[in-house]
Amino acid sequence: MDSFHKKAVPQEAINMLLNYLFPHFMHKDTGGKWLISLLIAITLLVVIFNFFIPESSALHIPTYMVTLLGKYLCLALLAIALDLVWGYCGILSLGHGAFFALGGYAMGMYLMRQIGDRGVYGNAELPDFMVFLNWHELPWYWQGFEYFSFTALMIILVPGLLAYVFGWMTFRSRVTGVYLSIMTQALTYALLLAFFRNEMGLGGNNGLTDFKDILGFSLQADSTRIVLFTLSALALISGYIASRFIVQSKLGKTVVAIRDAELRTRFIGYKVEDYKLWIFVFSAMLAGIAGALYVPQVGIINPGEFSPLNSIELAIWVAIGGRGTLFGAVIGALLVNYAKTYFTGALPEFWLFALGTLFIVSTLYLPQGIVGLFSQFKNKQQKQSAKHGALQEETT
């Protein structure tokens, strides 16, 4: 009994410290507290090891690695967005990549305007591809994207508006389940086809690329890359905390209630459509932010981001990490994307098979994802310690 107490005290102290540092709605969210603490620690370490350790040292983290990590963090934020609608509200959106891509395009348009006359054709007003297409003036929807504040607004508004219109029509006509999934898939596919066309005025097939700088800072500079990485980490952390707040609120409980018993929720007096729409729009905005942070780090946005395959892969990250936990989505996104980077480098033909196997294994053996594995283990431990305690009581 004594040894048990000795172990419990520091753990309690850590818990108290964490509770002091985190807002009240996260006190029961052990996974989230660990995740955020880890993210902060990793961000600090990466910044230090990239910036303050000389390149000659073995401990130096190269900048391409920092950018890669920043990319993963953006995808993790996208996974949180999907987990909100899928894990909590039961809406399996197979078109969430569309909102991500729209946010990315908004950012891409700003970065294109920043190029100015440094393009191949040296046209101060028009991006290269427009000069190439013999266009003479900037289309109306490109207006305003020279301002960062306007762009920032559009990054949130454009995906939000699309989600609002789409959600308003589908939820009002009570489309649910697999039909809704198919419609979201069609939505992103339609956008893919539209963005491929040169007439859209968004770079067609090649998309937007050759970015030079953001807010006056060169995108090639190490310091800009570090800042973008840090911003991605911050966005992920605040996205997580905001989502946790929503999920812990009565709104979050209602959304789960809708997932489990929609009719009951309706007959209790909730306007189910409003709730679905709210969470769907919020999630789309989150995805848009993730896309906007992703684009300056990878340096390109093209219609390929609208590909239905991307959205399906996103659903796989969430499924593998664990639905309906938020931090599971983050873990899934980070793990699968790391695996993807590794396999596409080491065994390029093998990657799709590996992804497929991963998905099959996780649906068959890990219905709750990787996070479910933890809680299973924890339950077992608790049972064992309960047994142990009972035995001890018997002997005394």
Place this chain on the structure above:
Amino acid sequence: MSALSQVRYKVRDALRRDRTFNHTIIESDSYLQGTHSIHPNELDVSHGPVLYLEDISVSFDGFQALNNLSLYIDDGELRCIIGPNGAGKTTMMDVITGKTRPDSGQVFFGQTMDLSQMAEHDIATAGIGRKFQKPTIFPEHSVWENLELAMKTDKGVWHSLFTVLSAEQKDRIEEVIEIIGLQALYFSKADLLSHGQKQWLEIGMLLMQDPRVLLVDEPVAGMTHQEMDRTAELLTSLAGKHSVVVVEHDMDFVRSIANQVTVLHEGSVLAEGTMEEVQNNQKVIEVYLGE
């Protein structure tokens, strides 16, 4: 946010075609003059009945589920509705709660509220609660959360995002947990409750809504005898303050709670009266009780 919804409500009210101008009606002695003011969004039971169903017909693909059904439920009464399978009992509840729209006929809640024009959630907030045949609760939520979600309060999205339970609301939840006898199970997941406990929890959720009319579909299906007795006690204690409409197959149970019984058959009312009258009705014996 409630201020905004109030404005919205006022605008909607002002734009109604059937709007009455309150300043033209003298409130205080209107009763004495026999004309009283009409508030379209308030329950008006001045004529006795709280629910009016008149000549309701519903058909699905040619099958006549309800056939000119007329039924009146008085304010505060406990009414049992019986009838063989396919008599239209559940369809009737669907019509009242807005799940199914009648092909013809009228459904009114009090004098003024036309239920056939209202959405499900509006009907629920207006004061009609419903318990389903199969217990439907929120399995992933605790008993406490189930009741919290059902509580009568502003159910708008923004309000839900920022709301925190007040002391009175907590008291109310505790009160209801005691009424349904689940004190020991405050924080256990509703999914883990026994069948009977789930039924009670659902009744508790109805109570949290504080409805004027409770529609209860087969409350004792699958219950043991003790559980049945407790349910009977619970339902009879609710009558008076609420109108309770119980649809039930179990005749012993109906006998133990009912004073007024309505027998449905092939979508319309076959007989109405006390249990004894109904039991001695020749037509009823033929179609239902004669077994």
